[in-house]
Amino acid sequence: xxxxxxxxxxxxxxxxxxxxxxxxxxxxxxxxxxxxxxxxxxxxxxxxxxxxxxxxxxxxxxxxxxxxxxxxxxxxxxxxxxxxxxxxxxxxxxxxxxxxxxxxxxxxxxxxxxxxxxxxxxxxxxxxxxxxxxxxxxxxxxxxxxxxxxxxxxxxxxxxxxxxxxxxxxxxxxxxxxxxxxxxxxxxxxxxxxxxxxxxxxxxxxxxxxxxxxxxxxxxxxxxxxxxxxxxxxxxxxxxxxxxxxxxxxxxxxxxxxxxxxxxxxxxxxxxxxxxxxxxxxxxxxxxxxxxxxxxxxxxxxxxxxxxxxxxxxxxxxxxxxxxxxxxxxxxxxxxxxxxxxxxxxxxx
Amino acid sequence: xxxxxxxxxxxxxxxxxxxxxxxxxxxxxxxxxxxxxxxxxxxxxxxxxxxxxxxxxxxxxxxxxxxxxxxxxxxxxxxxxxxxxxxxxxxxxxxxxxxxxxxxxxxxxxxxxxxxxxxxxxxxxxxxxxxxxxxxxxxxxxxxxxxxxxxxxxxxxxxxxxxxxxxxxxxxxxxxxxxxxxxxxxxxxxxxxxxxxxxxxxxxxxxxxxxxxxxxxxxxxxxxxxxxxxxxxxxxxxxxxxxxxxxxxxxxxxxxxxxxxxxxxxxxxxxxxxxxxxxxxxxxxxxxxxxxxxxxxxxxxxxxxxxxxxxxxxxxxx
Numbered sequence: 321x322x323x324x325x326x327x328x329x330x331x332x333x334x335x336x337x338x339x340x341x342x343x344x345x346x347x348x349x350x351x352x353x354x355x356x357x358x359x360x361x362x363x364x365x366x367x368x369x370x371x372x373x374x375x376x377x378x379x380x381x382x383x384x385x386x387x388x389x390x391x392x393x394x395x396x397x398x399x400x401x402x403x404x405x406x407x408x409x410x411x412x413x414x415x416x417x418x419x420x421x422x423x424x425x426x427x428x429x430x431x432x433x434x435x436x437x438x439x440x441x442x443x444x445x446x447x448x449x450x451x452x453x454x455x456x457x458x459x460x461x462x463x464x465x466x467x468x469x470x471x472x473x474x475x476x477x478x479x480x481x482x483x484x485x486x487x488x489x490x491x492x493x494x495x496x497x498x499x500x501x502x503x504x505x506x507x508x509x510x511x512x513x514x515x516x517x518x519x520x521x522x523x524x525x526x527x528x529x530x531x532x533x534x535x536x537x538x539x540x541x542x543x544x545x546x547x548x549x550x551x552x553x554x555x556x557x558x559x560x561x562x563x564x565x566x567x568x569x570x571x572x573x574x575x576x577x578x579x580x581x582x583x584x585x586x587x588x589x590x591x592x593x594x595x596x597x598x599x600x601x602x603x604x605x606x607x608x609x610x611x612x613x614x615x616x617x618x619x620x621x622x623x624x625x626x627x628x629x630x631x632x633x634x635x636x637x638x639x640x641x642x643x644x645x646x647x648x649x650x651x652x653x654x655x656x657x658x659x660x661x662x663x664x665x666x667x668x669x
Numbered sequence: 670x671x672x673x674x675x676x677x678x679x680x681x682x683x684x685x686x687x688x689x690x691x692x693x694x695x696x697x698x699x700x701x702x703x704x705x706x707x708x709x710x711x712x713x714x715x716x717x718x719x720x721x722x723x724x725x726x727x728x729x730x731x732x733x734x735x736x737x738x739x740x741x742x743x744x745x746x747x748x749x750x751x752x753x754x755x756x757x758x759x760x761x762x763x764x765x766x767x768x769x770x771x772x773x774x775x776x777x778x779x780x781x782x783x784x785x786x787x788x789x790x791x792x793x794x795x796x797x798x799x800x801x802x803x804x805x806x807x808x809x810x811x812x813x814x815x816x817x818x819x820x821x822x823x824x825x826x827x828x829x830x831x832x833x834x835x836x837x838x839x840x841x842x843x844x845x846x847x848x849x850x851x852x853x854x855x856x857x858x859x860x861x862x863x864x865x866x867x868x869x870x871x872x873x874x875x876x877x878x879x880x881x882x883x884x885x886x887x888x889x890x891x892x893x894x895x896x897x898x899x900x901x902x903x904x905x906x907x908x909x910x911x912x913x914x915x916x917x918x919x920x921x922x923x924x925x926x927x928x929x930x931x932x933x934x935x936x937x938x939x940x941x942x943x944x945x946x947x948x949x950x951x952x953x954x955x956x957x958x959x960x961x962x963x964x965x966x967x968x969x970x971x972x973x974x975x976x977x978x979x980x981x982x983x984x985x986x987x
């Protein structure tokens with residue numbers, strides 16, 4: 321008897337809680353209901369037979385994975401797309417560019433976000449599995465090179481950066497040590513050097529090496545990497561906190577993250593054509609030397625088979641995608657010419 | 670006649686002195702005070718954390734509680750549709766999986782180990798390994814889940830689904846359930862068991878009528894702890910398919926068909942994600958704080974249910 325009473329009580333308690341939670345959840349569910357349309361008879365899919373589909377409506381799902389840097393763009397596009405095509409379920413994950421391509425080349429995902437172009441080895445994997453893709457450049461991200469607010473240094477060259485954080489700088493504790501490698505460097509102060517940056521699992525780490533360090537390292541017969549003895553962290557907030565903690569620190573994060581950072585100083589960078597500060601204008605024009613393009617890779621066969629994938633990428637290519645969404649989440653829009661080129665490669669797939 | 674002397678003069682004097690002097694046990698007081706200080710420090714840290722989180726999330730929690738509980742993952746923190754509904758559904762189902770799988774299995778294993786297992790080397794070896802398993806880092810269970818439930822049992826679990834996540838976390842907390850249930854069963858007085866045998870009970874009747882009711886409060890405390898641990902885990906979930914950016918569907922709490930659909934969301938993962946997003950969009954810090962409060966309330970609700978049951982059993986035991 322007692323046991324029965326207890327059981328009833330337990331079940332009752334769970335039900336009450338679940339109902340409360342479900343009730344809270346329900347007030348949003350009817351918000352996105354599709355508006356009925358005159359041509360509601362054409363049923364593309366039979367997922368939701370009770371909901372008349374709007375004109376030209378498609379349903380289905382789109383699976384995206386890849387770079388955590390590009391992730392917010394794809395999510396933002398999906399949110400704007402949702403208002404047009406409420407029956408398409410877009411799922412976006414951001415484990416990293418490399419992991420994303422692994423899934424993409426196994427045919428697990430429809431679209432891969434990437435903060436760098438696909439590597440040859442990854443392209444081979446795709447080819448082996450018969451996955452063909454379209455590469456679409458969607459936006460630009462700059463890498464901000466930063467130091468503490470009290471640092472007198474205003475501008476650094478690629479040689480300076482190589483001297484501070486390149487593979488041969490292991491153990492350097494002072495900015496002035498950068499000059500000891502025999503490279504032509506600016507006159508840097510003899511001040512304590514604390515380096516903070518993203519860890520090697522990050523797309524920003526790869527891009528930083530490819531843009532700044534790789535060429536110099538190749539010339540000097542060194543491996544293209546950074547010094548191993550710096551404070552590496554996956555969380556950009558922690559990196560910025562580290563840079564704040566010392567006047568003569570040195571570090572780098574994606575430009576989108578640096579825009580909201582306080583207590584740090586963005587260094588101008590001289591890529592051979594004089595010192596250029598990092599801002600939206602210099603990054604879009606490519607004048608600021610430490611910037612990179614962001615891409616999405618679309619699985620060609622999946623786009624052909626699924627109207628949902630095609631509709632989503634079509635929307636990505638519109639002004640709302642390449643224009644609004646990219647800017648909404650803090651990245652820099654492509655120039656008009658570059659947008660045209662991206663649209664042309666999608667149209668000519 | 671002079672009183673007989675039982676002890677020597679010197680000893681007598683010392684005893685009289687010791688009894689008359691106001692005793693000040695300095696070392697004892699210091700020890701007591703330092704204990705109190707350690708307690709206050711722990712409480713202070715906890716208090717600061719809770720106050721900080723509640724203050725950060727207050728704007729969202731009071732401004733639009735329904736919208737936040739019913740909303741989905743969004744890319745911008747000022748989006749009115751931003752909320753934790755998908756994550757709450759995920760965590761709810763993980764809790765159900767833990768309760769349905771880990772509790773009966775764990776308690777059953779504990780009863781066997783305490784009451785039936787022969788006390789030999791093999792039993793000791795099994796117990797040692799259960800204790801080791803309780804200390805294995807959670808990410809290892811994530812790898813196990815990825816290999817076993819996501820890859821090999823794809824047909825059953827649906828791949829990177831909430832079912833895979835639920836089973837993985839149930840296995841993660843299983844050793845903790847076994848150990849705490851064992852402790853509770855071991856604490857049952859021998860006299861109770863012998864009394865039951867004395868009136869002719871079989872082993873099963875003895876366990877059902879004496880051991881389990883007496884051990885129930887302790888067992889419930891253990892299950893409560895393991896449940897809280899299970900629904901707070903983020904690392905293994907990232908391996909078995911929790912998404913970080915956007916989840917296409919927004920299932921209700923009782924959409925059973927979606928349990929083995931690919932991709933899901935859970936509260937600890939959404940908190941991690943929003944804290945990271947706050948670097949790009951500072952408003953996410955408040956959203957993360959509000960999500961932490963929601964998770965705390967969820968844990969307190971499940972704990973309240975367990976405490977209610979424990980009190981019930983304790984009354985019966987008395």
